[in-house]
Amino acid sequence: MGKLQDKVTIITGGISGIGKASADLFAAEGAKLVLVDMNEEKGQEVASEYTSNGHEAIFIRADVTSEADAENVFNRTIEKFGRVDILFNNAGIGAVKPTHEVPYAEYRKTVNVDLDAVFLFAQHAIKRFLEQGGGVIVNTASMYGWIGAPGSAAYNAAKGGVINLTRSLGVEYAAKNIRVNALCPGFIDTPIIPEDQKKTLSEITPMGRLGQSEEMAKAALFLASDDSSFMTGNTLTVDGGFTAQ
Numbered sequence: 001m002g003k004l005q006d007k008v009t010i011i012t013g014g015i016s017g018i019g020k021a022s023a024d025l026f027a028a029e030g031a032k033l034v035l036v037d038m039n040e041e042k043g044q045e046v047a048s049e050y051t052s053n054g055h056e057a058i059f060i061r062a063d064v065t066s067e068a069d070a071e072n073v074f075n076r077t078i079e080k081f082g083r084v085d086i087l088f089n090n091a092g093i094g095a096v097k098p099t100h101e102v103p104y105a106e107y108r109k110t111v112n113v114d115l116d117a118v119f120l121f122a123q124h125a126i127k128r129f130l131e132q133g134g135g136v137i138v139n140t141a142s143m144y145g146w147i148g149a150p151g152s153a154a155y156n157a158a159k160g161g162v163i164n165l166t167r168s169l170g171v172e173y174a175a176k177n178i179r180v181n182a183l184c185p186g187f188i189d190t191p192i193i194p195e196d197q198k199k200t201l202s203e204i205t206p207m208g209r210l211g212q213s214e215e216m217a218k219a220a221l222f223l224a225s226d227d228s229s230f231m232t233g234n235t236l237t238v239d240g241g242f243t244a245q
């Protein structure tokens with residue numbers, strides 16, 4: 001028996017970086033995967049990798065900021081698997097630019113993807129969890145949700161919002177057998193980090209390197225599984241020592 005045996009698990013941003021590494025680990029632990037992303041071609045490709053290796057997986061194309069797409073994701077998940085047990089609310093975009101140069105539309109897009117969509121998907125999941133008698137949400141926030149950093153004010157604000165959204169949902173639904181926690185990664189070697197920044201970001205991390213997506217996947221598995229059964233409304237920061245400085 002895997003740690004997520006037969007758990008129907010929606011992973012947004014599940015075809016790249018932290019989401020993909022988590023999908024790999026969750027599948028190995030027995031989860032039935034619903035991969036959600038914007039890239040239809042890559043999504044179908046990744047989902048068929050899993051099914052050809054004997055796992056249950058589907059891909060659903062969605063822009064996580066779209067109310068209609070979110071509704072479709074949950075309807076199709078129920079159609080296919082009959083329930084949803086875990087939501088890994090992980091899709092996100094980075095945004096690096098001096099704050100005084102950020103067009104307001106760009107600020108709003110960042111907050112829309114990195115915070116509003118987390119609320120939207122959580123709300124859909126919670127409705128299903130209340131009918132089913134429970135469920136688990138893992139939100140991907142960031143260590144930048146804890147601290148200030150120049151050039152990414154919108155991102156940092158959104159991720160700080162995800163941390164307090166997580167606390168609020170955790171408290172609100174604790175008595176309903178719904179757990180909500182957040183993963184706060186440090187600098188992780190994924191496509192979200194521009195190649196030309198990787199060296200500097202490694203150097204400013206106490207461990208002297210970037211984290212790997214597989215290291216985030218293990219933390220996400222802890223939060224998604226019964227290993228964290230007495231934990232809700234809380235965060236797990238996995239950052240090579242960055243925020244301890």
Ligand SMILES: NC(=O)c1ccc[n+]([C@@H]2O[C@H](COP(=O)([O-])OP(=O)(O)OC[C@H]3O[C@@H](n4cnc5c(N)ncnc54)[C@H](O)[C@@H]3O)[C@@H](O)[C@H]2O)c1
Nearest residue numbers: 013016017018037038063064091092142185187188190192
């Ligand atoms: N890599 C890091 O250093 C780091 C650090 C802290 C937090 N995070 C967070 O981790 C999460 C995963 O990022 P990653 O590093 O794996 O990057 P990534 O770019 O590899 O993965 C992000 C995925 O989200 C998808 N996505 C973006 N906008 C979307 C939208 N509107 N609708 C649907 N899908 C969308 C992308 O297509 C992509 O597949 C993000 O929330 C990110 O903010 C990453």
